[in-house]
Amino acid sequence: MKPALCLVVQARELCTGIFSLWLEASETAHRVKPGQFLNVKVSNGPDPLLRRPISVCDVERSRVRLVFRVVGRGTAMLARVRTGDELDVLGPLGRPAPELHHKDIMLCGGGIGTAPLLFLARRLRRANRMQVLLGARTKAELLLVREFRALGLPVRLATDDGSAGYRGVVTELVEQQVRSQGPEATSQGRGRRSAVGGKPSAVFACGPRPMLADLVKRLDPIPVWGFVEERMGCGTGICYCCALPKKGGGHVRFCEEGPVVKLNEVVL
Amino acid sequence: MNPQVTIGKTTFANPVLAASGTFEFGLKFKSVANRLGGVVTKAITLQPRVGNPPPRIYEFPGGMLNSVGLENPGFEVFCREVVPHTRKLKCRVVVNIAGATVDEYGELAARLDSEPVDALEVNVSCPNVKEGGALFGQQPSVVEAITTLARRRTTKTVIVKLTANFVDPVETAKAAEAAGADAVTTINTLFGLALDGNGRPFLGGRNGGVSGPALKPFALFCVDRVAAAVKIPVIGCGGIMSTADAVDFLSAGARMVQVGTANLVNPEAALDVWNGLKAHAEQNDLGNWDAVVGRTRRRS
Ligand SMILES: Cc1cc2nc3c(=O)[nH]c(=O)nc-3n(C[C@H](O)[C@H](O)[C@H](O)COP(=O)(O)OP(=O)(O)OC[C@H]3O[C@@H](n4cnc5c(N)ncnc54)[C@H](O)[C@@H]3O)c2cc1C
Ligand SMILES: Cc1cc2nc3c(=O)[nH]c(=O)nc-3n(C[C@H](O)[C@H](O)[C@H](O)COP(=O)(O)O)c2cc1C
Ligand code: FES
16 A cells, blocks of 8 residues: 555635645545545654544545644644645555444534544435534534535534533533434434434444543443544554553554444443 | 575565564565565564553654554464465565563474474563563573574574663674574664653553664664674664665665564555665666675775
């Protein structure tokens, strides 16, 4: 697998510190599946040395979208990429998220963790009923809400300060949703089959680790598939630097057996 | 140009190897492995090891620290599930072995003797738990003992991978040579500690091993000295990211090179190094590597 140089066809700041890049990458766009990521070289030289893993947020024809938050030096350098620049990416990497059919699926995204769920929603919505719950600190930091709504999916929001939707953390909203609603779902969204409320048969979540741990606890025993965004070395399965302890002992090499893993089976 | 290099009984198609622990078993990127001189497997221990808790990697400008902790499926699973695949690779397969005791090195060497692998790389950069946790490779006498055992118990090529942590690798290289090693790899990672900003160790294994570009000047220094002190071939390792780095190691006296951390950044890095070396040889009309290997000392 060779790294590829991809043209950045659109670079833009979505809100303070959160950036969106559309790359012209036809091979990747055709091969990539939800749950997979690209490993991005943020500089030409040896510093920073390692690539930065970023999930594929969306795909449109020959283009791939990455949405990321600036948290340190590497992502700050990535934020300086401009339309017309070339980006050195390796991928798609990781095991695709499970392909589900005829399920009631709940997507739960916290902050920047919303990004990888969009591509998943786009691909899973036709064969499944789906609802989306997104959380952030404030209304301004809620991400990609318009894109999810454009898929015809019911979207519920939570903000820490109550500036949009439910006031509180998104995991609380998820729990309420699961517990309060009966099993039937109402049809919504221009005839597309989508559920509002009801017990999901699968939950996909992406967000900070405490959020994921909280969600697993609240929803137990409903299986929660989580996107693991922890430190990696290679992203290709050759270095064993990515390790998530398994409940029964041993580790999950999550760049290869993930990044989407059944959170109920790992120690968070 | 004949790019081959022979070490002990093993002839490698070219002088570039993927370093232990940085290329899995060579099976993830077979088309890369097939075109290298060889791959060194990640370390194999007698018993399976789960390795260290996360985080296992820390990055700093110029390099990284790892504390993988020798996670591996153990000798038996390796032979049953991995070797049937590695034997199909077109390159040489060198098995990196790590013992918990001196005797375990002997046992691993003996049991690998009948396996379809090409050579052993004896990783003496492991803590000798029985002797207080210092690395086996920090004492020339222990290196000699381990090498003697391995040499006696296998007919395969024996390479000893030296550490330079608080030990002069010239001394341990001489010990390995005296005990019958076919070559030495110089060097393994150097000790390092990273803190989390609040005074706590960052890595799950507490201490880590430094690798990457930051290691290169010291690794080159070690290769230069070791190559001048022993007659057996030296395999250079440490911070090789490019063909130019590899040429430096050959110049300093290495007969072969290993590419490690660079594989993490680009799985084709070792192949790029080899393609670059080939081009270098063609441009300079080299018949073999002799004109390059060790030229630093010949010139100074
Ligand atoms: C599979 C996967 C998918 C991801 N997808 C996205 C995404 O779509 N959008 C997004 O904004 N972020 C995503 N992340 C997190 C992103 O990789 C980190 O925020 C980024 O690596 C931080 O780099 P830095 O240099 O800015 O931070 P620094 O803290 O300066 O980085 C220091 C080192 O730690 C690593 N690191 C720090 N935080 C993380 C983290 N959370 N996960 C992995 N490595 C980290 C860096 O790669 C670097 O090696 C993903 C992570 C993984 C593993
Ligand atoms: C993630 C990682 C795992 C490693 N595992 C081993 C190992 O199992 N056995 C070993 O002898 N060396 C191991 N090493 C050391 C490398 O083989 C090499 O000696 C060292 O990293 C220096 O070379 P480099 O700077 O090119 O990486 C490991 C290095 C890294 C980065
Ligand atoms: S990051 Fe290297 S094996 Fe997962």
